[in-house]
Amino acid sequence: MKALSRYYVWWPNLDEDIELFIKKCTRCQQNRPCNPELPVFSWSIPEEVWERIHIDFAGPFEGSYWRTRKTKTC
Numbered sequence: 001m002k003a004l005s006r007y008y009v010w011w012p013n014l015d016e017d018i019e020l021f022i023k024k025c026t027r028c029q030q031n032r033p034c035n036p037e038l039p040v041f042s043w044s045i046p047e048e049v050w051e052r053i054h055i056d057f058a059g060p061f062e063g064s065y066w067r068t069r070k071t072k073t074c
């Protein structure tokens, strides 16, 4: 879209103005393409109890990272 616009018109900061306009446009945001789905990842099956521990962190929120979940495998 920016290249097409530059074909017809130009002004300083044209690209940034187009990006800002599209970010503010409700219809453009509703119809933008979705992010591609990531492939499903499967962990290998552990052979012993407590062989692997999963901990997820969220943040930063209020200046810190927070543990959100702790899952024992097996």
Ligand SMILES: [Zn+2]
Pocket: 022, 025, 026, 027, 028, 029
């Ligand atoms: Zn739009």
